[in-house]
Amino acid sequence: MILSLKAIQEETEVSEVLERDWWPAAESDQILGIDVPLHVRIKVAKVDDKFLLEGKVTGGVLLRCDRCLDSFHWDLASRFHLSLLSPKPGNEPMEVELLDDDMEVEFVQGEAIDLDRMIMGQIYLSLPMKSLCKEGCLGLCPACGVNLNVKRCECAPQNINPAFEKLKNLKP
Ligand SMILES: [Zn+2]
Ligand SMILES: [Zn+2]
Known part of the structure; x- marks a missing residue:
């Protein structure tokens, strides 16, 4: 889903449910798929020249155990805050700048946000350091x-x- 920032006057909210088929097959070795549909809620507010994003993703994913390589359910509950700097008028090409240095910008396309990419990025960021099906696997x-x-x-x-x-x- 693509969210156009141009259309946002003050505030908008996106909420959607991502079913199992949303996760691309063979996207990663670590995340094998969606186990419990993901509930996503993202609020975008325009404040002066910035867009403030506040989001929440909950549900369950299937991870691959680092030790036994079996898949296991993992509860996902991720909250995130992002700020984007909107382009100054007259500047070509139009570009959205990211304020947080450590965030990846691949989900920003011109003046739009690729929400799927952004949510996937947040899921990766929220994963445990080590994926284990159980303690003492x-x-x-x-x-x-x-x-x-x-x-x-x-x-x-x-x-x-x-x-x-x-x-x-x-x-x-
Ligand atoms: Zn053996
Ligand atoms: Zn294991």
Whole structure:
């Protein structure tokens, strides 16, 4: 969805529900998709030469566990505030400047905002540092690849130092 800033006189509010098919397949390795439809509410206010955006995204996403690579549900609740500096009249090309340095600007297109891109960016920003399906996830066996949360395997303990492993192989 594209939100044109030109049309905004004082304040506008966008609210929408993003269903599972909103998330592009194969968009990322970390986020596998939408688990519970996302409720999005974004308020945009024009104050002098700035646009102030206040938004909220809630719902659930499917993440991939860093250890066992299984997918798991993660509750998403993200709030964000952004300020955009509107273009000065007579300046060509018209461009919206972002006040926050650390924000990515890819969702600003001329005098419009690509809301989908912006929401996706916010979802990425709100993700946990480490995606784990549960605390103490056992991960995959490095030898046979079995998911150790689900199954046990007969592989030797995996704490063998690779240097010793080499020595062992040298023996006749
Ligand atoms: Zn896991
Ligand atoms: Zn194994």
